[in-house]
Amino acid sequence: MPRRTASMLASTLLLIAMLCAAVLIEVPYAGMSPGPTYNTLGKVHGEEVLSFPDRDVSDNRASGHLNMTTVRVTGSEYRMNLFEAVYGWISDDDAVVPHSTLYPDDKSAEEVDEENAEEFSRSQESAKVAALRELGRKVPTRVIVQSVLKGGPSQGVLHAGDVIKAVDGKRVRTPQQVADLVTKHEPGEKVRFTVVPADRAEAAEKAKKNPSALEGEELTLSTEKADDGRAIVGIQPGTAHTFPFPIKITLADVGGPSAGLMFSLGIVDKLTDEDLTGGAFVAGTGTIDDKGRVGAIGGIGMKTIAAREKGAEFFLTPARNCATAAADKPEGLTLVKVRTLDDALDSLEKIREDRLSGLPRCTTG
Template identity: 70%
Template sequence: MPRRTATMLTSTLLLIAVLCAAVLIRVPYAEMSPGPTVNTLGEHNGEPVLSIEGRRTYEPSGNLNMTTVRVTGADYRMNLVEAVYGWLADDSAVVPHEILYPDDKSAEEVREQNAEEFTQSLESAKVAALRELGIEVGERVVVASVVRGGPAQGRLHAGDVIRAVDGEPVERPDDVARLVTEHEPGEDVVFTVVPAKRAEEAEKKGEESGEGRDVTVRTTAADDDGRAVVGIQAGPDHTFPFEIDIRLADVGGPSAGLMFALGIVDKLTEGDLTGGAFVAGTGTIDGEGEVGPIGGIGMKTIAARDKGAEYFLTPEANCGTAARDVPEGLTLVKVGTLDDALEALERIRGGQTGALPRCAAG
């Protein structure tokens, strides 16, 4: 065989071997890409995303789209070819697998955490929106979670309203921890609670949930410092003067809070917050209206622009990263609070877009 032919054949075989190896080699990375974006003022899968009963509402025009990021599954392992392609592509991001799926958590635990964060973000969005409108929101202390295998398992349940501990009324979640730790491990604590189901039914009817019942739980010693614990996490909960229902399946995490809060405000006030413009955005929100940072900002701006957004409400802490690669035709608007977002929308609908606080590359 001629030397040139042999060289070409050897090179071809080596190339094939390298490509095969690249396909077979699994790397510890995951991929993020633009996900679906949904108008909080519109419908999704034939149902209103936001529905409000018991209060006069309005039908605004325009878009206030929440944005998402699509990620590879917890059990999926990218090969080297996919990773290199993802690194080179403009519409995806390759990140270490443990950033999305920590080694100390199972895939199911990650899903549960994302679902809990999403539920909490909806609660915060409702609170922030109603407070913005001057509508009173009730507050109470509930059992946020029960530790599996702990003393309270089977006796207290997530969602139970905690009225008192050892007969002393509680007003804040910290009160519960303080009163429990006044005991020595092995002593009994008496919780006065309203079961979650009864509290929920009363809330739907707009009624008081009635008197609580006493539940006795024996304390045990905490593993870290030996203090008395019962194996629950107390947290805040809120009651609303009318029903606000948010229907959006297969979405997790807290990053849609800002856009849901804006959607609620828009539906409860006459006129259009956007003036008919296509506005998208992202950001966590707390009950006081503070907007926090999120992950995957670059993928979300791409998703928004691909859907037709002209303006993107961007958490202040994400502005520097987002502004490094802005999709053409999209204006990034910096917001730190719900009030900031409402002021930005006022400028957009008033045609004063030159006065918008824009993101600058950091």
């Protein structure tokens, strides 16, 4: 066999061996790519994303898009090979991150999925609150027992959904106040809770009454010592709200808190006569709290790509994500900086009135 032919054959065999090795060698990374987007003003699988069972919104004139965006990630059990990792690193539309970034080593896949589902649920709650308050509706807030630690002092005494009215006789209005009052004690001391049991609170809700207005019951618990030395009673306090009417959000297989802003905008659009977009295709992302403040999210680059591929012209971007998003902006997509729900509504007004020069745009600086 000629030396040149032998060299080419050896090189080819070596290349094949390297490719096979790249496919077989597992690396501790996970992949992210642009996910689907959903118009909060439209339908998914024949069902309205946002619906209002007790209200007729059939005359709503919404004509454009207010699309929430998502990121597609590889599953917790998926093991990326070296070839896929290299492809992801050089691809403009994909990202490769350490596996532990998406799936921490100290949490099971089920725990991660549960956390994502809980964050998505809380984001829906906050989106409803922010939207209704923007529309001038009162939405009473109450402090509740969000969860009870198994084996802790509260197990069998307090229950998820119980309304916490006071701790040691002092009225509480936020979960942080509950934690502060409990940790004032030394481990082993008694702490007194005033609560409305979950079943009574649920009955009040069904009767469209504020559970916080009900008379509470006195319960005494012993505190125990946490790992950091603080006194605890083994609960996670949270908040719940009494809505003036039901708002239903129907969207499966989505997790995390990043759809909050777009849900709020969709609710405002559907409950008012104003067509917020004026027919424009607007997408966006961002967490939202009860006060309408917009927070940063992960995977911003994947979301802007997904939005533009779907046809979006404008992208509502959390202020803290602006620099990253602007550094690799898809062509033809205007990145609009938002810090609050009011910012987003002001920008939508400029878009529908074609006053685009006044939009607060994202920059790399």
